[in-house]
Amino acid sequence: MQYMLMIYSDETAEATMTEADAQAEIAAYGAYAGAMAQAGVLVGGERLCPTSSATRVRIRSGKTALLNGPYADTREQLGGYFMIDVPDLDAALHWAARCPTAPHGTIEVRPVWAM
Helix, strand or coil: CEEEEEEEECHHHHHCCCHHHHHHHHHHHHHHHHHHHHHCCEEEEEECCCHHHCEEEEEECCEEEEEECCCCCCCCEEEEEEEEECCCHHHHHHHHHCCCCCCCCEEEEEECCCC
16 A cells, blocks of 8 residues: 655754754665665655745636745645555554654655545
8 A cells, every 4th residue: 555654844943954964864864765665665755845935826716826835834844755655554654753854853644545
């Protein structure tokens, strides 16, 4: 079954990381993605640009409205995701707990609705 691991963290905290800390996090994510690939569970994943670069599209009363980000005043923002294919929720939760952001952010695990 496929699950999306959505990675939420504080963009402002990430923006203040030292270069050494940023490089360490990049290396940790490389190892994490490598471990998922080696285990044969990785379907895909990407890092997202900051919320300040996002645009939302809404249709209200037949009219299109474009809204530039950021949108919600929240402590954490969606910063990236991994799509994995594992036997069950327990396996998905195992991989989510290994995510480098888990100790200081939130990993939302959601099953993919097969169409």
